[in-house]
Amino acid sequence: MGAKMSVKDHAVKIDEYTHEIPKKSDLGMNAPVKIYGNPSIYKMLDRGVFQQIINVSKLPGLVGHAMTMPDAHWGYGFPIGGVAAFDVNKGVISPGGIGFDINCGIRMITTNLTVAEVKPKIRELINTLYDLIPAGVGKKGSVPLSMQQFRDVAEKGTEWCIENGYGWDEDLEKQENNGCLTAADFSVVSDKAKSRGIKQLGTLGSGNHYCEVQTVNQIFDPDTAKIMGVRDKDQVVVMVHCGSRGFGHQIASDYLREFLNKMETKWNIPIYEKELSAAPINSKEGQNYLKAMSAAANFGFANRQVIMSHVRKGFEQIFGRTAEDMEMNLVYDVAHNIAKQEEYLIDGKSRQVIVHRKGATRSFGPNSKDIPSIYKSVGQPVILGGSMETGSYLLAGTEAAMRNSFGSTAHGSGRTMSRSKAKKKIKGHVLRSQMEAKGIYVRAASMAGLAEEAGFAYKNINDVIDSIHGADLSRKIAQLVPIGNIKG
Amino acid sequence: MVVVIISYRLIEDIAIADACFDLFGNSLEELFHAGFLALMETSVEVHTIKEIIEKNITLEHQNLEQLLFGFLEELIFLKDAEFLIFKKCELSINLIPETSLYTLSANVTGQEFNDEVSTITDVKAITFYQLFVRQNENGWEARVTFDL
Numbered sequence: 001m002g003a004k005m006s007v008k009d010h011a012v013k014i015d016e017y018t019h020e021i022p023k024k025s026d027l028g029m030n031a032p033v034k035i036y037g038n039p040s041i042y043k044m045l046d047r048g049v050f051q052q053i054i055n056v057s058k059l060p061g062l063v064g065h066a067m068t069m070p071d072a073h074w075g076y077g078f079p080i081g082g083v084a085a086f087d088v089n090k091g092v093i094s095p096g097g098i099g100f101d102i103n104c105g106i107r108m109i110t111t112n113l114t115v116a117e118v119k120p121k122i123r124e125l126i127n128t129l130y131d132l133i134p135a136g137v138g139k140k141g142s143v144p145l146s147m148q149q150f151r152d153v154a155e156k157g158t159e160w161c162i163e164n165g166y167g168w169d170e171d172l173e174k175q176e177n178n179g180c181l182t183a184a185d186f187s188v189v190s191d192k193a194k195s196r197g198i199k200q201l202g203t204l205g206s207g208n209h210y211c212e213v214q215t216v217n218q219i220f221d222p223d224t225a226k227i228m229g230v231r232d233k234d235q236v237v238v239m240v241h242c243g244s245r246g247f248g249h250q251i252a253s254d255y256l257r258e259f260l261n262k263m264e265t266k267w268n269i270p271i272y273e274k275e276l277s278a279a280p281i282n283s284k285e286g287q288n289y290l291k292a293m294s295a296a297a298n299f300g301f302a303n304r305q306v307i308m309s310h311v312r313k314g315f316e317q318i319f320g321r322t323a324e325d326m327e328m329n330l331v332y333d334v335a336h337n338i339a340k341q342e343e344y345l346i347d348g349k350s351r352q353v354i355v356h357r358k359g360a361t362r363s364f365g366p367n368s369k370d371i372p373s374i375y376k377s378v379g380q381p382v383i384l385g386g387s388m389e390t391g392s393y394l395l396a397g398t399e400a401a402m403r404n405s406f407g408s409t410a411h412g413s414g415r416t417m418s419r420s421k422a423k424k425k426i427k428g429h430v431l432r433s434q435m436e437a438k439g440i441y442v443r444a445a446s447m448a449g450l451a452e453e454a455g456f457a458y459k460n461i462n463d464v465i466d467s468i469h470g471a472d473l474s475r476k477i478a479q480l481v482p483i484g485n486i487k488g
Numbered sequence: 489m490v491v492v493i494i495s496y497r498l499i500e501d502i503a504i505a506d507a508c509f510d511l512f513g514n515s516l517e518e519l520f521h522a523g524f525l526a527l528m529e530t531s532v533e534v535h536t537i538k539e540i541i542e543k544n545i546t547l548e549h550q551n552l553e554q555l556l557f558g559f560l561e562e563l564i565f566l567k568d569a570e571f572l573i574f575k576k577c578e579l580s581i582n583l584i585p586e587t588s589l590y591t592l593s594a595n596v597t598g599q600e601f602n603d604e605v606s607t608i609t610d611v612k613a614i615t616f617y618q619l620f621v622r623q624n625e626n627g628w629e630a631r632v633t634f635d636l
Contacts, residue, residue, distance in 0.1 A: 046504075074503060076617035076633065100613040100635045137531055137610045138571050138601030196568035206610040207636050246568030249612040249635070253561065260616065274616035418504040419609070419636070448533075448608045488610070 007050040011035060017471035020065070021054065029057040036405070037070040038467045044416065044459065048074030049081075055272040056084050060280075061091025063353050064346060067405055069360050070467035071414030071459060075099070077275035080359035080415075083408040086281065088341060088352040092269065093286045094278035095256040095293075097356035099337040102252060102293055103300030104209075104243030106383045106411075107175070107333035108394065109308060110229040111315065111326045113236045115215040119483060122441050125213065125318045126484040129443075132310040133211055135204040135488035136445025142202040143306055150198050151186040154247075157298030161305040168324075171305065173372045175333035176362060179301035181294035181340070188288040189247075189295055190254050197247025197299060202306035206449055206488035208412075209242040210385075211307065213484040214392065220476045224378045224396055228331050230478050237480060238328075239392060240307050241385050242488075243337065248296035255279075255289040281354055290339075297338055304333060331394070332372075332381035336361045336411035343369075344406060355406045363397040363409035363474045371397070382474045384465070385412045388442070389435060389455030391481040393465055400472035409473040413458035422457040423448060435485075444487040453487065495522035499631075503617060507634045514627040516552070516581040520559060520592070523632055524577040527560055530634060531567070533606035537575040540599040548584075548591045552621040555581070555590050556630060560614045563596070573605060574598030609636050 010027060011019040014034075019042060021033040033053050037045065049072045056078055057066040063085045072081030077096020086092055111118075118125065134142060143166075145153065153160045158179025161167050172178050186194075204211060216235045219225045230237070244251075259277035263269045267280055279286035308330065312323035319326065339356045364371050364380045371380040379397035386392045390413070401407050417425075426434075428447025431454050435442055444450040468474045495512055502508040509526040513519030528534050545562050549555040566572045574596040581592050599605070613635040621630040 048503075073505065075505070076503060076615055076635075080505065100615075137607040138567060138573060138605065140571060192565055192569075196565060199571075200568065206607070207612075246564075246612075250565070250568075253613050256616070274619065277616075415505045418500050419507065420498050420500060446607045446609065452609065 007047065007054060017467050027054055029054060031057045031062040032065050033057050034065040034067045036068065036467060036471050036473065038463060038470060040463050041070045041459065041467050045072060046074050049079040052079040053082055055276055056082060056097070058272055059092055059094065059278055060269060061087040063087050063351065064406070069408065069410040070464045071359065071410040071412055073414045075358065077273060078356065078358040081410065082358045083356065083360045083406060085353035085355045085406045088281060088354060091281050091354060092278035093281045093289055093339060093354055094276065094356060095252045095259065095289065096275045096277055097358050098252070098293060098339050099358045100249045100252040101243035101337055102248035102296035103335045104337040105300060105304065105333060105335040106239055106241045106385050107304050107308060108331040108383050109238040109311060110329050110331055111236045113319065113326060115234045115236060115483065118213065118236045121318055122213065122484045125314065126441050126443050126486060128317055129211060129311060129314040130486050132314050133204055133307055133486060134202065135486055136206050139203050141200045142310065145198055145201060147194070147198065150194065153201060153302050154186045154189070154295035154298050155184045156180055157301040158305045161302050166306045166309040171330045174330045175301055176335050179305065179333065181297045183291050184294035184298050185291035186295055188292045189251060193247055193250035193254060196250045197245060200245040200247065201303060202310065203245055204242050204307065204486070204488040205245055206445060208453055209488050210388065211311065211486045212239045212482050214239060214480040214482050216478055217391065217481045218479040220478060225477050227374060227378055228381050228394060228477065229329055230394060238311050239383065239385060240304050240311065242303060242307065244296040244300035245303060247299050251292045251296045255292065258285060293339065297335065300335065301333065332383065334361050334383050342407065344402070353406070355408070357408055359411050360408045361411045362407055363401040364407045365397045365399040365402045368397070368402065382409055384410060386461040387413050387455040387458040388453050388482060388485050388487065389440070390461050391479055393461070393476055394478045394480065395474035395476050398472050398475055401474065405473050409468050410464050413461045413464060415457060416459050417457040419452040422454050423451045425456065426451050426454050440482045441484045442487060450487055496526040503633050506636045508618070509632055511630040511632060516628055517579045519621070519628040519630055520556060520579050520581060521577055523556055523560055523630065524563070527563055527611060527634065528574060530608065531611055532573055532608055534575055536604060536606040537573055538599045539575055539597040541572060542595060542597045543572065545594040545596065546592065548589045550589055552590060553619050555592055556621055556632065557614050557619065559592055559594065560632065564611055564614065571601045572598055573601055611636060
């Protein structure tokens with residue numbers, strides 16, 4: 001008798017960037033699975049990714065393929081980098097398909113400053129931003145809220161921020177869904193979640209969350225880059241990466257537990273893994289989660305909006321010019337832990353589906369509905385944050401993504417090394433010195449936390465970019481490299 | 489001779505972006521205390537916490553997994569809602585025969601976050617991933633994973 005087949009052995013190579021595990025394979029799947037990644041990425045994918053995406057493929061109402069993006073790694077429930085779409089009537093909604101940090105996401109802001117202007121003041125700038133933006137464990141937010149105001153933030157998202165002086169009118173349209181999921185309903189959010197979130201608006205958090213000052217290192221498509229506000233090599237830009245903080249974390253925990261208690265008994269949905277809890281989208285519980293998750297998503301948009309207003313303020317203090325004069329325009333804000341109702345052409349028919357993106361970014365192509373008019377000709381900006389050391393990318397959504405991946409692409413580099421191994425390999429203060437020698441000035445709330453985020457703990461972002469560009473899930477527009485970073 | 493009692497162990501190759509721990513204890517109280525330590529030592533340098541504020545946590549549940557989950561979740565709640573972090577924990581866990589419920593009472597001592605507390609990373613949530621609590625020949629063991 002031969003050796004037992006591993007899950008990976010069921011995968012069939014489709015092309016240089018894609019493998020498929022067919023539905024008919026003897027794994028109890030209800031739908032096929034697609035794994036994106038070039039040979040180098042594919043070789044390194046951990047076994048947990050395969051098992052977890054196969055579990056996803058067993059959920060009811062799945063439409064098309066369950067997928068993993070090239071930055072996929074082992075999570076719980078869905079793998080990080082997992083994408084799945086469920087029929088809006090027969091499908092499910094899964095907190096494990098979105099993640100605890102609901103609407104964790106990234107935004108990118110341009111400036112008209114050059115690296116030559118910013119570099120001499122980078123320490124002063126980063127120190128100022130560090131003072132303005134609460135970062136790390138146990139930090140209170142910068143915006144005191146009454147419960148009524150908190151409700152408004154959760155139900156209106158970015159719009160609340162603009163109305164209250166945290167941003168410009170034009171920021172609103174340069175965010176997925178204009179920074180507001182209209183399904184949000186504060187009344188289905190637990191008191192615990194409200195208590196965790198009310199004092200956290202405008203906080204970065206910790207882990208891999210950051211505010212980074214970067215410079216344009218390479219432009220691949222000058223015309224598209226120009227439309228997105230990236231004009232020259234050495235132009236300075238800023239990225240902000242964070243989510244919905246304790247508010248979203250608690251909402252995820254609350255509904256995950258409720259669904260888990262009812263899955264088998266009430267809805268007859270098998271539990272393949274405890275974190276892969278799900279409810280029928282049309283059930284009362286499923287609808288309530290959709291409303292609460294939307295409230296958390298709005299808090300995530302608002303959180304990044306408030307932080308961006310601090311970034312503008314910090315630049316104004318250091319450079320003595322207004323943010324408007326420095327053209328500190330929002331390029332776009334993307335969510336990479338979220339579920340949304342979207343419409344796709346499937347087998348020639350238009351279908352409404354709930355697309356779950358867990359560690360995956362929306363990548364809507366040219367002429368898609370729901371993208372700002374200025375980006376209609378080129379596709380939405382897609383922002384991929386790399387590790388603190390290796391740099392990030394600006395890309396554009398594609399028509400192929402709309403056909404092949406439910407308008408989805410990767411979200412970052414993807415971890416390959418545990419946090420504790422990274423800490424054993426390097427001390428935070430050594431890493432900080434090494435980064436400074438490379439021209440990256442870092443302020444971190446925790447030196448141990450900094451070491452956990454060392455560049456070597458992540459996949460090579462160039463392999464991720466090669467994979468999504470090669471598979472045409474996104475088109476690369478520009479490469480950005482860090483010159484300063486605030487880490488929680 | 490110094491005897492070092494290992495009450496928890498990090499599992500390196502599970503959920504690599506997060507933190508998965510095996511917990512050990514001669515009693516349920518020791519086991520839950522190991523969970524308390526794993527959570528606090530993931531979040532902060534515990535030796536930098538002062539014992540200023542005391543909180544009492546009481547919970548009950550039909551099963552021990554949910555009781556452990558609930559206890560750790562309450563500590564995360566206190567971190568975000570009241571900005572509290574803890575150094576010490578005294579626990580009592582009992583099974584009430586009449587109701588078949590496990591009850592937990594914990595006195596935790598610590599302080600509100602300030603600049604003197606050296607932080608590490610934020611634990612966002614306790615997960616159900618591979619969560620178990622069971623008795624073994626030496627006492628009790630459990631596995632718990634924190635989302636970071």
